Amino acid sequence: MSHDTLAPTAPPRSSSPMLRVADAVAARREAAMGAFRSRWGGLPKPARYVPGALLLLVLVLLPVWDKSLRASTGSGIPVIGTPNTSFSGVLFLVGAFALCAIGLNVVVGFAGLLDLGYVGFYAVGAYTVSVFGSPSSDLATAYPWLICVPIGIAIAMVFGVVLGGPTLRLRGDYLAIVTLGFGEIVRLTAVNSAPLGQRSGISNIPKPPGERADGSKLFGVVDITPFYWLILAFIILILVLVSNLERSRVGRAWLAIREDEDAAELMGVPTFKFKLWAFAIGAAVGGISGGIFASRQGFINPDTFDVLTSILFLAAVVIGGSGNKFGVILGAVIVVYVPERLRGFDESLFGAWFVVLFIALGVTLISRRKSLLSSTVRAAATFAGGILGLVVAVSVGTQLHSIVTDVGTENPTRLLVGAVVLTLIVGLVLLQLIGLAQAEGARIAKIFVGAFLTVLVGAIAPYVFDEIGDGVQALRYFAFGIALIVMSVFRPQGLLPNRRRATELADRKKEVAAGVNA
Amino acid sequence: MNFSALIDNFGQLTATGFTQGAIYALIALGYTLVYGVLRLINFAHSEVFVTGSFAAILTTRLLGVGADEAIPGTAIVIAVLFAAVLAAMAASGATALIVERVAYRPLRKRNAPPLVFLISAIGASIAISEAFGVFYSRDNVPVGNLIEPATQFTLFGASITNRMILIVVAAFGMMILLDTIINRTRLGRGIRAVAMDPDAAALMGVNKDRVIAWTFVLGGLMAGVAAVLYNLNIGVTKFNAGFLLGLKAFTAAVLGGIGNLRGALLGGLLLGLVENWGQAVIGSEWRDVIAFVFLILVLMFRPTGLLGESLGRARA
Numbered sequence: 001m002s003h004d005t006l007a008p009t010a011p012p013r014s015s016s017p018m019l020r021v022a023d024a025v026a027a028r029r030e031a032a033m034g035a036f037r038s039r040w041g042g043l044p045k046p047a048r049y050v051p052g053a054l055l056l057l058v059l060v061l062l063p064v065w066d067k068s069l070r071a072s073t074g075s076g077i078p079v080i081g082t083p084n085t086s087f088s089g090v091l092f093l094v095g096a097f098a099l100c101a102i103g104l105n106v107v108v109g110f111a112g113l114l115d116l117g118y119v120g121f122y123a124v125g126a127y128t129v130s131v132f133g134s135p136s137s138d139l140a141t142a143y144p145w146l147i148c149v150p151i152g153i154a155i156a157m158v159f160g161v162v163l164g165g166p167t168l169r170l171r172g173d174y175l176a177i178v179t180l181g182f183g184e185i186v187r188l189t190a191v192n193s194a195p196l197g198q199r200s201g202i203s204n205i206p207k208p209p210g211e212r213a214d215g216s217k218l219f220g221v222v223d224i225t226p227f228y229w230l231i232l233a234f235i236i237l238i239l240v241l242v243s244n245l246e247r248s249r250v251g252r253a254w255l256a257i258r259e260d261e262d263a264a265e266l267m268g269v270p271t272f273k274f275k276l277w278a279f280a281i282g283a284a285v286g287g288i289s290g291g292i293f294a295s296r297q298g299f300i301n302p303d304t305f306d307v308l309t310s311i312l313f314l315a316a317v318v319i320g321g322s323g324n325k326f327g328v329i330l331g332a333v334i335v336v337y338v339p340e341r342l343r344g345f346d347e348s349l350f351g352a353w354f355v356v357l358f359i360a361l362g363v364t365l366i367s368r369r370k371s372l373l374s375s376t377v378r379a380a381a382t383f384a385g386g387i388l389g390l391v392v393a394v395s396v397g398t399q400l401h402s403i404v405t406d407v408g409t410e411n412p413t414r415l416l417v418g419a420v421v422l423t424l425i426v427g428l429v430l431l432q433l434i435g436l437a438q439a440e441g442a443r444i445a446k447i448f449v450g451a452f453l454t455v456l457v458g459a460i461a462p463y464v465f466d467e468i469g470d471g472v473q474a475l476r477y478f479a480f481g482i483a484l485i486v487m488s489v490f491r492p493q494g495l496l497p498n499r500r501r502a503t504e505l506a507d508r509k510k511e512v513a514a515g516v517n518a
Numbered sequence: 519m520n521f522s523a524l525i526d527n528f529g530q531l532t533a534t535g536f537t538q539g540a541i542y543a544l545i546a547l548g549y550t551l552v553y554g555v556l557r558l559i560n561f562a563h564s565e566v567f568v569t570g571s572f573a574a575i576l577t578t579r580l581l582g583v584g585a586d587e588a589i590p591g592t593a594i595v596i597a598v599l600f601a602a603v604l605a606a607m608a609a610s611g612a613t614a615l616i617v618e619r620v621a622y623r624p625l626r627k628r629n630a631p632p633l634v635f636l637i638s639a640i641g642a643s644i645a646i647s648e649a650f651g652v653f654y655s656r657d658n659v660p661v662g663n664l665i666e667p668a669t670q671f672t673l674f675g676a677s678i679t680n681r682m683i684l685i686v687v688a689a690f691g692m693m694i695l696l697d698t699i700i701n702r703t704r705l706g707r708g709i710r711a712v713a714m715d716p717d718a719a720a721l722m723g724v725n726k727d728r729v730i731a732w733t734f735v736l737g738g739l740m741a742g743v744a745a746v747l748y749n750l751n752i753g754v755t756k757f758n759a760g761f762l763l764g765l766k767a768f769t770a771a772v773l774g775g776i777g778n779l780r781g782a783l784l785g786g787l788l789l790g791l792v793e794n795w796g797q798a799v800i801g802s803e804w805r806d807v808i809a810f811v812f813l814i815l816v817l818m819f820r821p822t823g824l825l826g827e828s829l830g831r832a833r834a
Contacts, residue, residue, distance in 0.1 A: 114633065166818045172632070173559050177772050178817055180765065181810030192803045307761070311640050318637045478648035484641025488634045489624040 059232060063088035063225040088224040090340045095231035096293045098332035101316040102238055102325055103285025108314065109323035110246060111278035112258030113168070114176040117183025119310035120163070121156045121283040124186060125290025126300050127196060128152035133206035133295070138195040145206040149291045156287025157280045159186075164279035168272060171261075183310050190302040201301025205294050219295070227296045234292065238285055239325060245281070246325075254278055312336075319487055338480070524798040529676035531794045537682045539790020540689035541751065544744035545767035546774070546782035547696060548614070548737030554713045554777035555733045558632065561639035562621065564764020565646035566614045566738050570745030571755045572650060573609030574602040575661055595664055599746070607742035614738030617642050618731055626730075643760075650757035658756050661749040685747045692743050693783055696736065700779060709733055713777070762806065769813045775823030784824060 040048065066087040100122055107115045132141050133148040143151075167178045190196045208230065210218035219226050245251050253274040256264035265271045294300050312335050320331025524531065545567055552560040581598050621642040625635055667679040700706040708729040711719035720726045748763070749755060770789045774781025789809055796808035816824065 108633070114636070167814065170817055170821050173553070173557075173776070174772060174817055174821065176559065176636075177768055178814055181769065181813055184765070185807050185810050188804070188807045192801075192807075307765075308644075311644075315637060315640065318633055322633060478645055478652055481641045481643070481645030481648060484644070485621050485638050488621070488630065488638035488641065489628075 056236075060229065063091055063228055067223075067225070085340060086224060088228050090337060092224050092228040092231060092296060093340070094333055094336045095228055095235060096289050096296075097313065097316060097336045098329045099231060099235055099238060099289035099292075100286055100313050101320065101328040101332040102235065102242060103282045103289065104313050105317050105322065105325060105328045106242060106245075106254075106285070107278050107282040108317050109325075109328065110251065110254040110258065111275055112254075113275060113278060114172065115179045115279075115282070116176045116307075116314060117163075117179035117181065117186075117310055118282070118286055118313050119305050119307065120179075120183040120186035121159060121286030122290040122293070122309070122313075123183075123190065123302075123305035124156045124159050124283075125152040125287030126294035126305070127190060127202070127290075128155045128287070129291040129294045130202040130205045130300055131196070134202050134204045136202070136204045142206070145208045145295055148206060148295075149288065152291040153284045153287045156290070157284045160280040160283025161276060163283075164276045168275045168279065180307065180310070183305075183307055187302050187305050187307075190305070197301070199301060201299055203299035205298050205300065207295050207298070224296065227292070231289075231292055234288060235329070238288070242281075242285075242325060250274060250277060315484060319484070335480075338483075520799055520801075524795055527675075527798060528795075529674035531798055532791060533673070533676040533678055533682060535791035535794030536787060537685050537751065537790070538794065539770075539787035540686050541744050541747050541786075542763075542767050542770045542789050543783045543786025544689045544692060544740050544747070545763065546771040546786045547693065547740045547779060549768050549771040550774075550776050550779060550782040551709075551733050551737045553771070555709060555730060556622070556626075556635075558622070558635050559639065559768065560617075560734075560737070561636060561764075562617045562642040562646065563614070563737060563741065564760030564767075565643050566610045566617065567741040567745050567748075567764065567767075568647060568650060568755070568757065568760035569613040570606035570610035570738075570742035571749055571759065572654065572659070573742075574606040574746045574749055575659060575755065577602045577605040578662055578664065599664065602749075603743060603746045606745045607739045610742035610745065611735045611738035613646065614734040614741070615731060617646075618734040623727070623730075647758050647760060654757065656757060658754045661753050661755060663753065665750060681750055685751060688743060688747055692740055693779075696740060697779055699736065705729070705732055709736075766806075766809055769809055772823055773813060773816055775825040778823070778825050781823055781825040788824075 100118065103121075104115060104118045107113050107118070129145070129148040129152045131138075132143045132151055133145060135142040163179070163182050167175060167182075170178060190201075191199055196202070207217065207219040208226075210226075212218055219230075246254075253264070253269045253271075256267070256269050257271050257274060261271055297304075316331035316335040317328045318331070319334055320329065321327030545563070548563045548566065549560060552558060552563070578598055578601075581601060617639075621638045622635060625638055665681050665684070667681045669677040669679055671678055698706075700709060708719070708724045709732070711722065711724050712726055712729045712733075716726055719729075766789060767786070770785035771782045772785070773789060774783065774785030776782075789812070792812050793805055793809050796812075797805040800808070
């Protein structure tokens with residue numbers, strides 16, 4: 001099965017002594033990971049909660065820290081803070097996306113159903129809360145938030161069943177296009193029907209109850225932190241529920257359906273029923289997220305719920321690692337936070353961001369490290385090309401910079417950062433080209449030129465973008481698109497892939513080796 | 519519900535729907551070809567189309583025609599259109615080839631799961647359309663008027679303009695050409711072979727990678743022609759114009775049975791007609807909803823489309 005490239009396989013036999021060293025390194029790394037995992041599993045249960053609890057504490061305190069820093073120094077948390085947008089607002093949005101990613105993961109990651117219209121459920125949740133809760137909607141029931149959200153969840157679930165009922169007999173790509181159509185139908189219905197406010201949307205959406213000591217509303221408009229905590233609480237709640245589901249009969253049924261639907265059906269799994277359940281549960285989670293999102297916004301309109309959002313949800317799931325609930329949260333962080341961070345772009349941090357980006361890329365490439373030692377000649381060619389590219393880039397870049405700005409500014413920090421970036425780029429190019437070069441010999445010149453060009457472009461980019469200013473912000477979705485491709489090519493299994501199947505496969509192999517099954 | 523509008527204007531609605539549908543069908547061919555061979559939604563095909571659209575506009579502008587001026591003589595219009603079509607086909611074909619090289623081939627080599635192909639395709643799609651948005655313009659780009667619509671004759675109460683005739687004839691011409699290529703040439707035989715069974719085809723000496731690249735290029739060429747026709751029909755384009763159109767074209771491909779060339783034709787025409795008839799009945803703002811509801815209804819009763827999916831088995 002192509003699903004897990006992670007499953008430990010026998011290292012390929014190789015003639016080159018270098019390759020054998022690389023295999024040994026890889027094997028030792030695998031063994032170290034295995035040892036770590038078994039020691040981790042041996043710890044008492046409370047001890048295993050400690051890192052998670054610490055992480056949670058950090059997540060809870062992040063907006064508070066940012067706020068106090070802003071009050072004292074005027075700027076938020078260095079490097080990770082968002083200068084031009086409210087940090088707690090961004091955190092909330094990440095949370096809303098993470099919740100959606102968890103819900104979509106039930107459909108895509110667990111049950112293996114491709115849903116491109118998940119935003120439809122998000123929209124249904126948001127619109128239900130708005131229509132029932134807002135005094136200015138046509139219904140004008142103005143129910144309090146605590147009543148609206150359960151209604152939103154219920155209606156989202158109903159929509160899940162309504163969509164799933166007729167369409168779940170379709171498979172694969174047909175299901176994908178039908179769900180995509182569903183998402184558009186929901187949005188266009190909101191655009192066109194008067195009770196849903198058409199293009200102008202619905203305002204005066206109720207907020208959760210609660211007051212501060214001074215009598216002001218706890219869930220206000222200015223400080224988004226309470227909303228962030230609320231969505232964090234929901235994420236934890238849903239995570240617990242989904243984890244339990246995953247380990248239950250339902251979860252095993254989903255697994256079976258994902259792996260082989262026909263076989264599952266033959267073994268007596270009522271596939272249609274469980275697929276419908278996956279749809280309904282996913283829809284309900286999307287509905288919750290949408291409901292909270294609507295009340296945080298205070299007003300909604302159809303533009304929020306376009307197909308791009310749907311695709312971003314799916315991107316979060318796949319980037320993070322489809323089927324791994326923590327992975328998809330990481331995916332949501334990447335999908336929402338990175339473009340938001342690039343929005344308020346401070347040029348002095350550009351280099352820092354390049355570093356982060358390339359470290360992330362480097363990490364995704366680690367799994368291919370084996371081929372690094374396959375040929376010293378190739379490495380030398382790449383290195384030479386990279387160095388030459390670096391020299392040319394820096395000289396051209398400084399020229400460019402001074403020409404455009406008229407001031408011969410030399411920022412030592414930027415140069416340092418640039419050097420780090422370039423080293424990483426060289427490494428990246430090295431890995432990439434060596435991976436791509438298959439035939440011996442003739443590729444060396446190609447590698448040299450490739451390294452030279454990549455380093456040149458990578459190193460000149462900061463100088464050029466520095467002048468464009470808003471360029472980075474304008475380019476953020478462009479960069480996101482490129483990142484998606486790079487991600488798919490280099491780490492198709494996602495950043496945090498689903499471990500469960502890998503371990504299952506390893507166990508089975510062990511059993512076979514021990515003659516249990518033989 | 520306004521059935522009298524439908525009945526009164528049935529002829530005209532059918533004519534416009536048919537024109538629109540011909541363009542859908544031409545784009546749908548790109549989806550269907552790639553799906554037939556790789557079993558993969560080429561999500562970036564809509565951007566292949568957009569590239570063609572922009573290439574056509576730039577060509578006409580470079581030739582100094584169509585920008586709010588009087589319409590030049592027929593000979594010049596034909597020459598310019600011809601140049602625009604060539605430019606659009608070249609641009610679209612090249613884009614399709616690059617997308618295949620950059621976003622799909624590395625994944626194929628790694629045997630990635632299908633979902634990852636989709637994500638990579640979405641990435642390519644976002645990157646290309648954003649590139650036009652950032653580096654060219656985020657606003658509507660006027661195409662420039664090349665052909666003043668003039669009614670040529672009336673058929674069942676529908677006035678048929680020269681534009682409609684041109685679009686339908688060009689679209690059908692391209693489809694016949696493609697059908698001939700797939701069914702009669704050596705390349706077409708290779709494409710059908712790979713669609714039927716990639717591994718067996720490779721064993722029989724078909725160069726799989728080259729056939730796949732050519733499949734993308736063929737789809738891109740069709741999209742290039744479709745882009746020029748779309749420009750003529752709508753008169754304006756935008757960096758993200760491909761999205762909805764691509765969605766519709768894909769819907770058309772699925773309607774007819776994806777992977778099936780004649781299915782794409784049938785699906786495209788049907789979608790154009792249903793959309794136009796439907797919008798007369800319940801209002802033009804529901805046009806896109808009609809298309810998707812129609813798709814869901816058809817798939818409920820024909821889960822593999824109207825003609826079924828078979829590029830490999832399509833034997834005319």
